[in-house]
Amino acid sequence: MENENKKIVLSCIQPTSVPTIGNYLGALKNWKYMSEDYDCYYAIADLHAITVRQEPAKLRKQSLEMYALLLAIGLDPEKNVVFVQSHVPEHSQLSWILNCYTQFGEASRMTQFKEKSQKHADNINVGLFDYPVLMAADILLYQADYVPIGADQKQHLELARNIADRFNQVYTPTFKVPEPFFGKVGTRIMSLQDPTKKMSKSDVNPKASVSMLDKPDDIVKKFKSAVTDSEARVYASDDKPGITNLMSIYSACTGLSFEQIEKDFDSKGYGDFKAAVAEAAVECLEPIQNEFNHLINDKAYLESCARTGSERASYAARKTLRKVMKKVGFWQV
Ligand code: ATP
Numbered sequence: 001m002e003n004e005n006k007k008i009v010l011s012c013i014q015p016t017s018v019p020t021i022g023n024y025l026g027a028l029k030n031w032k033y034m035s036e037d038y039d040c041y042y043a044i045a046d047l048h049a050i051t052v053r054q055e056p057a058k059l060r061k062q063s064l065e066m067y068a069l070l071l072a073i074g075l076d077p078e079k080n081v082v083f084v085q086s087h088v089p090e091h092s093q094l095s096w097i098l099n100c101y102t103q104f105g106e107a108s109r110m111t112q113f114k115e116k117s118q119k120h121a122d123n124i125n126v127g128l129f130d131y132p133v134l135m136a137a138d139i140l141l142y143q144a145d146y147v148p149i150g151a152d153q154k155q156h157l158e159l160a161r162n163i164a165d166r167f168n169q170v171y172t173p174t175f176k177v178p179e180p181f182f183g184k185v186g187t188r189i190m191s192l193q194d195p196t197k198k199m200s201k202s203d204v205n206p207k208a209s210v211s212m213l214d215k216p217d218d219i220v221k222k223f224k225s226a227v228t229d230s231e232a233r234v235y236a237s238d239d240k241p242g243i244t245n246l247m248s249i250y251s252a253c254t255g256l257s258f259e260q261i262e263k264d265f266d267s268k269g270y271g272d273f274k275a276a277v278a279e280a281a282v283e284c285l286e287p288i289q290n291e292f293n294h295l296i297n298d299k300a301y302l303e304s305c306a307r308t309g310s311e312r313a314s315y316a317a318r319k320t321l322r323k324v325m326k327k328v329g330f331w332q333v
Pocket residue numbers: 011012013014015016017020022023025026027028148149150151152153186187188189190198199200201202203
């Protein structure tokens with residue numbers, strides 16, 4: 001850490017539930033790779049999570065579990081800054097300021113807001129609408145160069161870039177304008193029950209997603225019941241979203257290309273392929289689950305890592321926030 005020449009990376013995950021294999025292949029796996037070459041800030045986005053109603057005890061438990069999982073995928077808490085968003089008040093502070101540099105019209109165009117407000121029609125709160133501005137604050141506070149995200153967050157990152165540009169132009173250059181970082185495959189894993197919708201950890205249908213902590217038997221069952229079309233040949237195509245999605249998962253877990261997969265399963269049907277995908281997913285998740293089971297029993301260790309993480313994050317965040325406050329003209333005493 002704190003190597004001046006290293007590029008900075010920031011990414012967040014909400015503790016809304018146990019992460020899915022989609023979160024892992026689309027985002028978390030890249031977090032691990034990036035931690036080798038960059039200065040990485042990884043946050044558990046609990047401020048974002050309350051844009052949808054959460055049960056307090058569950059949210060607390062899920063945050064702790066998420067922290068353990070981040071360490072279980074191999075993130076070293078010494079080399080990376082792994083922290084909880086609400087422990088670093090600068091996120092909320094910068095977010096308010098950035099609200100005043102975001103246009104209502106541009107925020108209204110965010111598709112996630114439209115999707116989530118349909119899903120939670122009884123609670124379309126202002127926080128849900130403002131989510132991308134908080135996300136911009138998360139990123140810009142750390143002067144991040146790269147943001148590893150799944151394709152679902154592309155539009156939000158674009159907004160963060162626009163806000164940064166605008167602020168830099170109104171004043172003087174203050175924020176680094178961040179670039180997205182997508183993995184090669186698995187940037188958008190789809191629901192197993194409706195392959196036209198993305199897999200989400202907050203989906204109420206448990207069959208729609210494979211959680212990173214699902215037992216092998218359940219993983220096998222979920223892939224078996226994954227929705228595909230009536231054809232039986234394994235090949236990727238836009239009008240076969242179900243089988244294409246399974247191929248993405250298989251490819252991301254095994255490293256095999258689509259061409260290779262098509263060749264390997266040339267004379268086999270969907271049944272065989274689904275079994276192979278399940279086996280690959282189990283193999284990919286097993287070592288992470290073993291490490292998680294070990295870490296989750298050491299709450300004191302996890303708490304001490306989270307405390308250190310938030311102190312280190314705050315140190316960097318305060319630097320940016322102070323600059324911003326000065327530029328907008330706040331009286332500093
Ligand atoms: P929620 O339903 O609570 O929004 P989520 O599954 O969308 O949960 P987030 O916490 O919003 O997860 O996002 C965490 C990271 O996972 C982000 O970088 C996001 O781009 C990525 N991600 C989310 N869903 C997918 C998916 N289906 N495929 C690939 N990456 C994904």
